[in-house]
Amino acid sequence: MNAIGANSLRTGPDDEGRFGMFGGRYVAETLMPLILDLDRAYREARSDPAFEAELTDLGEHFIGRPSPLYFAERLTEHLGAAKVYFKREELNHTGSHKLNNCVGQILLARRMGKTRIIAETGAGQHGVATATVCARFGLPCTIFMGATDVKRQWQNVLRMKMLGAEVRPVTSGAGTLKDAMNEALRDWVTNVETTYYLIGTAAGPHPYPEMVRDFQKVIGEEIRVQHLEAEGTLPAALFACVGGGSNAIGTFHSFLDDPEVALYGAEAGGHGVDIENGHAASMTGGIPGVLHGNRTYLLQNADGQILEGHSISAGLDYPGVGPEHAFLHKIGRVNYVPVTDNEALAAFQLCTRLEGIIPALETAHALHIVTQVVPKLPKEKSVVLCLSGRGDKDVEQVGRIMGLID
Amino acid sequence: MTTRIPARFVACAAENRPALVTFVMAGDPDPVTSAAILAALPAAGADVIELGMPFSDPMADGPGIQLAGQRALAHGQTLHKTVDMVSAFRQTDKTTPIVLMGYYNPIYVYGVSAFLSDIKAAGVDGLIVVDLPPEEDAELCLPTLEAGLNFIRLTTPTTDDRRLPAVLKHTSGFVYYVSMTGITGAEIKSHAAVGEAVKRIKTHTSLPVAVGFGIKAADDVALIGRDSDGVVVGTALCNAVATSLKDGKATATTVSAVTDLVKSLASGARRARQRA
Numbered sequence: 168m169n170a171i172g173a174n175s176l177r178t179g180p181d182d183e184g185r186f187g188m189f190g191g192r193y194v195a196e197t198l199m200p201l202i203l204d205l206d207r208a209y210r211e212a213r214s215d216p217a218f219e220a221e222l223t224d225l226g227e228h229f230i231g232r233p234s235p236l237y238f239a240e241r242l243t244e245h246l247g248a249a250k251v252y253f254k255r256e257e258l259n260h261t262g263s264h265k266l267n268n269c270v271g272q273i274l275l276a277r278r279m280g281k282t283r284i285i286a287e288t289g290a291g292q293h294g295v296a297t298a299t300v301c302a303r304f305g306l307p308c309t310i311f312m313g314a315t316d317v318k319r320q321w322q323n324v325l326r327m328k329m330l331g332a333e334v335r336p337v338t339s340g341a342g343t344l345k346d347a348m349n350e351a352l353r354d355w356v357t358n359v360e361t362t363y364y365l366i367g368t369a370a371g372p373h374p375y376p377e378m379v380r381d382f383q384k385v386i387g388e389e390i391r392v393q394h395l396e397a398e399g400t401l402p403a404a405l406f407a408c409v410g411g412g413s414n415a416i417g418t419f420h421s422f423l424d425d426p427e428v429a430l431y432g433a434e435a436g437g438h439g440v441d442i443e444n445g446h447a448a449s450m451t452g453g454i455p456g457v458l459h460g461n462r463t464y465l466l467q468n469a470d471g472q473i474l475e476g477h478s479i480s481a482g483l484d485y486p487g488v489g490p491e492h493a494f495l496h497k498i499g500r501v502n503y504v505p506v507t508d509n510e511a512l513a514a515f516q517l518c519t520r521l522e523g524i525i526p527a528l529e530t531a532h533a534l535h536i537v538t539q540v541v542p543k544l545p546k547e548k549s550v551v552l553c554l555s556g557r558g559d560k561d562v563e564q565v566g567r568i569m570g571l572i573d
Numbered sequence: 574m575t576t577r578i579p580a581r582f583v584a585c586a587a588e589n590r591p592a593l594v595t596f597v598m599a600g601d602p603d604p605v606t607s608a609a610i611l612a613a614l615p616a617a618g619a620d621v622i623e624l625g626m627p628f629s630d631p632m633a634d635g636p637g638i639q640l641a642g643q644r645a646l647a648h649g650q651t652l653h654k655t656v657d658m659v660s661a662f663r664q665t666d667k668t669t670p671i672v673l674m675g676y677y678n679p680i681y682v683y684g685v686s687a688f689l690s691d692i693k694a695a696g697v698d699g700l701i702v703v704d705l706p707p708e709e710d711a712e713l714c715l716p717t718l719e720a721g722l723n724f725i726r727l728t729t730p731t732t733d734d735r736r737l738p739a740v741l742k743h744t745s746g747f748v749y750y751v752s753m754t755g756i757t758g759a760e761i762k763s764h765a766a767v768g769e770a771v772k773r774i775k776t777h778t779s780l781p782v783a784v785g786f787g788i789k790a791a792d793d794v795a796l797i798g799r800d801s802d803g804v805v806v807g808t809a810l811c812n813a814v815a816t817s818l819k820d821g822k823a824t825a826t827t828v829s830a831v832t833d834l835v836k837s838l839a840s841g842a843r844r845a846r847q848r849a
Contacts, residue, residue: 183708192708193677195633197729197754199706200736339639345630352632357755359731457678457704458630470651471682472629 176423176500179491184373184461186494192372193457197356206374208279213381218274225270229303230259232267232385236393236551241521242537249403249544251537253524253554254390256414263527263556264386264414265296265367271382273300276363283358284308286365287351289316289344289410290482290529291323292556293367298332309333311351314342316481323560341475344410344485348459368411369489372460376489383417390551391421403548404429404540407555408533409503410447410483412492414555419501429502431540432492433532435478436505447476448505449488450496458486463493479508479564480528482556506532514538515558515565527556528565574721575698577670578746581620582781582802591798593618593842594783595835596674596807598625598641599658600650601814606823607645610814610831611662615669617832618839621783621803623701626655626675633703635758637808640815652679652688656695663696672725672746674701677713685713689720699723699746707739714743727751728774730766737777747781747803748774752788758808761787761797768800791841798845806838 171177179186192202212218226232235258239251256264276284284306288294294310301308310327314336317324327334340346355364369379387405394402405422407415409432422428437446446452449464456465458473466474466486478484495501515531517538518524526534530553537552544550558565566572585592595614600607614622627642627650634642659671673692680688680702692700700717707714707726717724723746731754732740741748752767753759761767771782783803788794790809798804810831817823817830 192706193704194706195703195729196706196727196740197633197731197751199708200731200733340629349630349632353635353756356633357759359754454682457681459632460704465678467678467682469682470653471679472646473678 172424177420179494180373180377184377186491187497188455189462189490189493190373190376191462192460193462194372194460195356197359201359202372204279208275209374209378212275212278218278221274222271226385230266230270233389233393234258236390236397238397239522242518245521246538246541248542248546250549251541252394252397252402252549252551254386254418254551256386256553256555257526257530257557261292261296261299262559263292263296264383264417264553265293266299267385267417268367268379268382268413269296269300269365272365272378273304273306276306276365277304279363281361281363282306283362284365285311285351285354285362286367287311287344287347288367289313289347289484290480290527290560291316291320291327292482292560294332294334295323295326295330297365297367298327298330301332302330309335309354311335311337311347311354313344313347314338316343316347319564320481320560343475343481345473345475352459367413369413369416369491370411370459370461370463370487376461376491379413380416380420380491383413384420386414386417386553387419387421390418394549394551398549401425401428402551403544404431404550405553406431406433406533406537406550407553408433408483408529409488409492410435410485410529411487412489414553416489416491418553423500430500431533431536432501432503433506433536434503435480435483435532436507436510437477437479439507440505444474445477446505447478447484447486449486450493450503451505453486455493461490463487463490464496479511480532482527482529483532504536506535510535512565512568524554525558525562526554527558528561530555575723577668577698578621578723581670582747585620586802589846590842591801591845592620592781592783592803593794593839594621594623594785594803594805595619595810596623596625596805597810597831598627598638598645599655600627600645600648601641601811602644602818602823602827603648604650604654606827608658608661609828611658612665613828613832614835615666617835619669619835621670621672623672623674623805623807624655624659626652626673626679628676628679631676633756635756635808637758637811641811652683656691659692659697660695670698671696672699672701673697675703677702677704680713685716689716689722693720693722697722699725701725701727701749703727707742710743718743718745725749730754730770734773737774741778744780747783748778749805750774750782750784750801752784752786755786757786759787764796767797771800791837794838794841795845798842804842810834
């Protein structure tokens, strides 16, 4: 494994939870003592071999790690240039990378003696993963989900309910991920003694961005080993979609100090980044601000009011982004590129027809950038896309758009 | 340092009663009616005014205050307009303390130093910013104190004795004790526990302690005001605005709906310690 040097980009955050100017702990006083407890409990857990052993065991037998690195032969032929590999996170139990984080945090919640779990969800992937670990460990759980998302992701709502979770539709705001997070925070502040808030993305108050990244960075660590085995080199580029950014930071983190590896993050360009409130590309179209416990790039108006944003993909429909991505954007280490709804839809169909893999609409955003970048790379190079989730949840929505159903 | 807040708490203590602290949302339900409500509060019995700065994502507030903020934003309220409202109020009222309360992002986007110089010129006395704990003091708390304004900190049932000194360290004006773990407008479970908590905080500070969250009517004010130096009412006043509206618009009774409730709350403050 590569060593961390003095100028490493992998040392963040600092003790105050900062990645450069981003991150921090902007929470109400009621939550602050708990945030400090959580930080202590997390450090203790990480230095406990028993915790690591349980995490590894569940990773192997419950999640199904390591996930395969798959050579996408027909897509490669289609693009006619560098080789394209998929990191198959959609083959994890529950169908996305989300379970990596949920398994880690549920073990932590148990160590802290918490008896109830809450979570927010957008597309429902994190809600399903949370409901899954709560069923596995016998803890009651409540999932907050925007009312708009409850409608467009009803299959995931059914899965959560079958797993025993209570799903609470949130009607405030536009009824999407941001509003679900507000409502989860209100529940947490009310039930702070008993309740563990299992945040699904690498955002929120410190230590969440660090903790979620640490539970997701297994993706990049495996890519490094698997790609070296397959090609004898590091990949020329890595691609991942970015909503809050947990699969992307998990994919990128191990490679931050390898300048020869180009990193691309796909933001939700919606109807186009020139259209106000028509996209959810917070780094391309936002400015720094403070929301949900951290300083980061936010879609907002001149008065500091947060915009709702728009994306075809419920999992990317969030006006902010994790603070480590904000930092990596500011220093230019990662290229964050907006991808429109239509571009994502085209990539969704391309992957489905060429590879027999139906990707999540979120992932399809990153695949679009692959189709733009790879034709410019020589044949002897190879790249990796984090195939973060499967698209079963999206087939009804896409089918409607394609005119396959009424 | 502005002196309106300590002067007002001293005056209330001299009358052997808690200060009545009233929260209204700037710009709710519309700018003109909101200015009229603000102007009418002191005569109705408000000792200290908390003026809410509306925010799109009020994570610590229940539906009453959330909706008040949404009404204000829908009518074009901005932080600049809120500051202007205070300037206008100060033309006629030089003594009632005004505290701006809200969330950090609009202030951050306004620019901290511009904001502090503008609110000082407007006649604001202090700030309560929900999402800035002591860990983030360098952001706004310390610059506010340097500007000669009060920074009022929230303490909560989860703030234990170990943490309390750090929370109180840069607090000035008064201490705001949040009566419960919860959001604004919820129910207080134990009034006795609130009284105990206020006594505990008072062993750590000589500042006045005001209690807020879950206080809705004159009887609550009388009960909570027996042990505390101030009692904060917010959601009930926002709800009074809401119920006075017709088709979402202000009516002839909107201002009086608020002032009638404030008069009633003030009577609760006056009788809080009569039987003691």
